[in-house]
Amino acid sequence: MELKQMNLLPYQIACFYACVLVLTLATVQNTTNVTKPGCVKQCGNVMVPYPFGIGSGCAYDWGFELRCNTSNQKLLIGSNIVVYNISDAELRISNSIGWRCYNSSGAVHSESPAWTTFIESLPYSFSSLNRFTLVGCDDYGSITGPNNFESSCNVSCTSIRDVTEGECMGKGCCQKQIPKGLKYYNTTMSSTGNHTHVWSFNSCGFAFLGEADHFHFRGLPDIADDRNVDYLYERIKASVPIVLDWAIGSLNCTQALKTEDYACSENSHCIDSDTGLGGYRCSCNPGYQGNPYLNQGCQDIDECADHPNNSLCEKMCINTPGSYNCSCPHGYTGDGKKDGRGCIAPYHHQFRWIKFSAAIGAGAFISLVVGIVWFCFRIRKRKLIEVREKFFQQNGGLLLKHRISTNDGSVKAAKVFTAEELKKATNNYANDKILGRGGHAIVYRGVLSDNRVVAIKKSRIVDESQIEQFINEVLILTQINHRNVVRLFGCCLEDEVPLLVYEYVSEGTLYEHIHNQRGAGWLNWQNRLRISIETATALAYLHSFASMPIIHRDVKSANILLDNVYTAKVADFGASRLIPLDQTHVATSVLGTSGYLDPEYFRTSQLTDKSDVYSFGVVLAELLTGLKPIIRSRNDEQKNLADYFVWSVDNNRLFQILDRRVLREGNLEQLQQMAELVKNCLQLHGEDRPTMKEVAIQLEGLRKVTGVSWSNQHGLEENNQDELSDLYTVPMDSYGNTPNSDSSRVMHCRYSPS
Structure with a gap:
């Protein structure tokens, strides 16, 4: 037998070895031979049944030859593949795990690539019981094979809380199926972001191939320590084997029967391999046991001896080749089987009518009970249908x-x-x-x-x-x-x-990411500008909706959700109103959230699209400053962020209230133009404010503005920023809402629960 093994480039990992659970061979009678005469029956605790064999001349052909390492009693394929179990159609073998670890700067810290393939002439192929598995965060892995087979996995998570034990669906763990008949495979592994944003809780990615039923994802350990790489390696090695399918030759049963080297012996039958590669296996006929590949290997099972005390037959058991017969003594009737009519005594007919009457009575009672249960179920189901129909009509x-x-x-x-x-x-x-x-x-x-x-x-x-x-x-x-x-x-x-x-939007609200430190890693200036553009574009679309414009009426950072790639999505239309195309405003009762509410709308109760512009201006102010819409000073005095922002711009104090990260990353001209846009959105009179379409265009134009950051020109005043961050706090309820949020609307067409 020939094996080929090589290492690939640093950015490729092969996952041929999986860590294993030791299994035992199917039970065989002690008196039955499993190997050719004169050959070793087992190595360590692993039985080696023919057509496999240890050493030359003991196997069906060279492809089934195995090697026993006498120093540690390990059964091997080639030089280093450990065999843990051989069954009628499968082998379970050892495997190794590949990994790549990164340091805090994103450079590869250590890696262990491995790649192995069985050459085409060997009788093995990778079983579809295996799965290609990738474990980690911010990692990508792919597996390829013959006949253009290719599959890939991508794992991501922003915190250890994203990962759920037992689930392998992309959050910390990903699994992919492989096809039957795979003779070799090749894998690659890389990081989608060099682990820089997840390094604090996950610095490594792992990939391997192994039996799916023996792998249970237990979550991500803290693997910043190299010792935990060994921990994960040993845990999988101790529980997850690789499964190989095997078969004799490449001919099917019909073809093999016509050849001189047909492997199935007397009292056995042929089974076609289902891997798609051809080949066959042998199995003893029913009533026989042993090794179907050896001469006289399938021996008759003496069912009568194996089942003493008449457990098969009521009176007498007679063994036959491949089966058995039951009989009754003279004068008895019946088939003699325990699971049949048994042996009936001559006087037994006197009591048949009693059994018959009892059976009829029991059947009638059971039928009555079943009928009552069915009737009650039908009544209950009908009432449920009537109640649901009532609610359906009641709710429109x-x-x-x-x-x-x-x-x-x-x-x-x-x-x-x-x-x-x-x-x-x-x-x-x-x-x-x-x-x-x-x-x-x-x-x-x-x-x-x-x-x-x-x-x-x-x-x-x-x-x-x-x-x-x-x-x-x-x-x-x-x-x-x-x-x-x-x-x-x-x-x-x-x-x-x-x-x-x-x-379903997975990553929570913009409010949480601005004020609860959820966005500390990703919420840079460019992403803040992108979210502003996305939100403005969505609101402009609603205001110009073709069939009937929609005024959102409750624009705030808590109603802007973020998906798994932090794309902004406007939500919560519970307070929204539809504006006929021939009207510019509607009269409504005042609804909204304190801090975001348009003062003109509050005074007049006249709702227009400029009310959304004002509320969006407050969201922009939040993104620029990191402050909450209602800010509270140390003397418990409340301030409105909108008024505070406009006052700061008018008094040339803008750069004292901007978020430190915004100052570091945004250039001077961008920040000035953005602040002027916010000020225009926060005008007291709606007619002085721009439309949402104009706001979206101006924000998009800011992307093209270039220049150096304000902090590089003037130096960041750390002391002032620290004082500001300590000065203002805003209370929140247990659901992350500001206490003045108005959620009294009953019919909510929105996502958030408030």
Whole structure:
């Protein structure tokens, strides 16, 4: 047998060895030979059945020859592949794990690439029971093989809390299937970001191939210490083997029967290999046991001796080649089998009518019980259907159906989910599926039948007077298709209160990343500018929506969500209003959040698109300063960030309130233009403010402005910045909301739970 082994380039890792769980060979009677006469039967605790053999002349051919290392009693393929188990169709062998570790600057600290392949003439192939596995954060790995096979894995996580034990779906762990009949494979491994943003809790990536059923992802250990590399290596080595399929030759059973070297012996039959590479295996016929590859290897099983005390037959057991027969003494009737009619005594017929009557009575009783249970179930199911139909009509279901049928197909995207669909998606609204709670709603994470991950908002109360407005907003919002707006997929009206089904956004709110240090690593000046542009573009799109413009009415950083790549998505349309194309404003009761609320709207109750512009100006001020919309000084005096920002610009004190990172990274001209734009958005009179479209254009233009940072020109005043950061604090409730947030609206078409 020939094995080929080589190391690849530094950026490639092969995962041929997997760390293993030692298994034992299938049970064989002590009297049955498993090897050719004169050959060694086992090495260590591993049996070596023919067609395998240790040494020349003991195997079916050279491809099945194995080697026993007498010093440590290890059974080997070639020079260093350890065999742990041989079964009728598989081998389990040792494997090694490849890794790459990085230092804090992103340079490769250490790595262990490994690559191994079996040449085409060997009788082995990699079993589809194996999985290609990648463990870590910020890592990418791929596996390739013959017939253009290629598969890849990508793992990412922003903190150790992202990782869930037992789940291998891309957060810290990724697994990919391999096809049957794979004769060799090649893997590569790299980092998508050199581990610089995850190095503090994960500095290494690991890749290997191994049996899927024997690998359980237990989360990411702290692997900044090299000793933990050894820990992960030894843990997988002790529990995860690689599985190889094996077969005789390349002919199928029909072809092999015509050859002189057909391997199956007497009392055995042939089984075609299912790897797609041809070949076959042998198995003893039913009623026989032993090694089907040896002459007279399949011996008859004496069922009567193996089952003493008449456990098969009631009276007499007679062994036959490959089977057995049961018989009864003279005068008895029946087949004599324990699991059949048995042996019936001559007087037994006197009691048959008793057994028959008892059977009839038991059957009637069981039928009665089943009938009552079925009847109760039907009544309960009917009542449930009636209750859901009542809620459906009460929540505007008939109105929604009518609007869909009379809109010429323009609202087909408004899907009406059933209560059963959403109950199943959330595991009956389990507590571990809760994403957030608010005063009027709870948001659950759910997985629909088509595997889409969604956020399901379940309100606590309902206002029947707002049903028609709720249905109108559902129909309009389901038509919004913008990459920076959280999409509303549809609603469920079969519950006591309507349930809304939204696109799932994984990384929380912009408010959390600005004020709770979640964005400390990634929220640089360029990303702040990008998020500003994305949010402005989304709001401009809503204001110019073709069928009917939408005023958001509650723009704030807590209503801007971030996905897994930190793309901004505007959410929470519970306070939104639809503005007819022939109107410039609508009169409403004042709703919004303190600190973001347009003062002109507060005075006049006249809602216009410029109200969103004012609120967006406050969000821009948050991004520039890192301060909260309501700031509180040491003497407990409250200040409005909007007024404070405008005052600072007018009094040439802008650079004393800007976030230190913004000062370090943003150039002077960008910061001045951005501040002037914020000031324009915060004008007291709406007619003096720009439109959201003009705001988006001006923000996009800032990307082209070049120059050196303000801190490089003037030097960053660290003491002033430290004093400012200590001076202002804003209280929050347990859900991250400011205490003055108004969430009194009942029919919420939004993602957040408040």
